[in-house]
Amino acid sequence: MSHAYYAEKQVAVAAVRRACALTSSVFNKLVRNETLTKDDKSPVTVGDFAAQAVVSTILSRTFPHDPIVGEEDASDLRADTGASLRERVVALATESLTAPLQPGEEESWGLGPSHKHTTEELLAAIDRGNYEGGRTGRMWTLDPIDGTKGFLRGEQYAVCLALVVDARVELGVIGCPNLPRDPASPSGPRGAVFVATRGYGAFQLPLAPAESLQPEEKATRLRIPAFAMDTLNLLESVEKAHAKLSFNERVARLLGVIRPPTRMDSQAKYAALARGDGGVYLRMPVGTGYKEKIWDHAPGSVLVEEAGGVISDSRGQPLDFGLGRTLGENFGVVAAGKAVHTKVIEAIQRAKEEEEKEEGQ
Numbered sequence: 001m002s003h004a005y006y007a008e009k010q011v012a013v014a015a016v017r018r019a020c021a022l023t024s025s026v027f028n029k030l031v032r033n034e035t036l037t038k039d040d041k042s043p044v045t046v047g048d049f050a051a052q053a054v055v056s057t058i059l060s061r062t063f064p065h066d067p068i069v070g071e072e073d074a075s076d077l078r079a080d081t082g083a084s085l086r087e088r089v090v091a092l093a094t095e096s097l098t099a100p101l102q103p104g105e106e107e108s109w110g111l112g113p114s115h116k117h118t119t120e121e122l123l124a125a126i127d128r129g130n131y132e133g134g135r136t137g138r139m140w141t142l143d144p145i146d147g148t149k150g151f152l153r154g155e156q157y158a159v160c161l162a163l164v165v166d167a168r169v170e171l172g173v174i175g176c177p178n179l180p181r182d183p184a185s186p187s188g189p190r191g192a193v194f195v196a197t198r199g200y201g202a203f204q205l206p207l208a209p210a211e212s213l214q215p216e217e218k219a220t221r222l223r224i225p226a227f228a229m230d231t232l233n234l235l236e237s238v239e240k241a242h243a244k245l246s247f248n249e250r251v252a253r254l255l256g257v258i259r260p261p262t263r264m265d266s267q268a269k270y271a272a273l274a275r276g277d278g279g280v281y282l283r284m285p286v287g288t289g290y291k292e293k294i295w296d297h298a299p300g301s302v303l304v305e306e307a308g309g310v311i312s313d314s315r316g317q318p319l320d321f322g323l324g325r326t327l328g329e330n331f332g333v334v335a336a337g338k339a340v341h342t343k344v345i346e347a348i349q350r351a352k353e354e355e356e357k358e359e360g361q
């Protein structure tokens, strides 16, 4: 097989799968048995750091010249006060990296029982995520746990990785350990990986590598279906501090949407959209001047586009992944199937006018 970025896709899927196994095990070992309440936020911190160490280690072996824009850095772990956290991160990352090779993985990726990983190497791997981003060249962007709050609640979160080349997202991988495999059976088996390479479509793969000896074999191609306004619903953030949900309500009313919104943490929202489980991703800024991070949208954007959808800011302008670690000026994010997207942008305009009128009274 030799489609564009095929090697990158194989590595990225494997890395995200390893990181998903790690974060699930952190949740089972540390969160569910209440270690969290004793030691405040550290379980998630441990999960974030260790997952970033694992993905970055794999990328540094396979694509040593590619910089990484990652959410986390190791400064807290290097501090004297970080000693116990550091030990746990090193143990978790080592356990994950030295687990037996899975189908499709190679020992030269730094994986398997024969490899040693020193503390300094793992901290350096985390710190490789410090790249400042930019308009030209290749770079990866990594969110080791997207939807931290969802992770802690045992709800949705995602391990997210994208390859950006000259400010264009070419490849996106989103691992969703808690997402139902089949949206038609919400209480059925959970866990899936979503992958899109630009020009080659969007796919859902099994979370467990052993279930897909040939990665394409068990892949389901994703297309956003056409929605009528009475079947449409909004996909939105759980956290009120992350998005202006009252504005979403206004937009839904103007669109004639009847179904209630689906609230879900993380880029699992983009995965749901890509497979037709919800018709619009709508995220409006809350007015605090927060700048959206590229790792929170890069993988989701290519997934949605390859599923036949459109993603833009709330004025219909493309998202710009070439500005650095953030999307710069924040005017929200809208993603949907083509026809619906146009209607949502219009409705947002009307909703803004409505809001301004009310505020002016």
Ligand SMILES: Nc1ncnc2c1ncn2[C@@H]1O[C@H](COP(=O)(O)OS(=O)(=O)O)[C@@H](OP(=O)(O)O)[C@H]1O
Pocket: 071, 143, 145, 146, 147, 148, 149, 150, 236, 237, 238, 239, 240, 241, 242, 243, 264, 265, 266, 267, 286, 288, 290, 293, 296
């Ligand atoms: N103030 C503010 N405004 C907007 N967005 C913010 C804000 N603060 C955080 N974040 C980012 O939101 C990421 C979580 O994804 P969502 O907001 O889609 O989900 S949810 O809010 O948790 O339901 C979350 O990603 P993680 O930190 O990886 O969990 C943040 O990057």
Ligand SMILES: [Mg+2]
Pocket: 143, 145, 146, 147, 295, 296
């Ligand atoms: Mg995030």
Ligand SMILES: [Mg+2]
Pocket: 048, 071, 143, 144, 145, 146, 147, 148
């Ligand atoms: Mg995160």
Ligand SMILES: [Mg+2]
Pocket: 071, 148
């Ligand atoms: Mg975070």
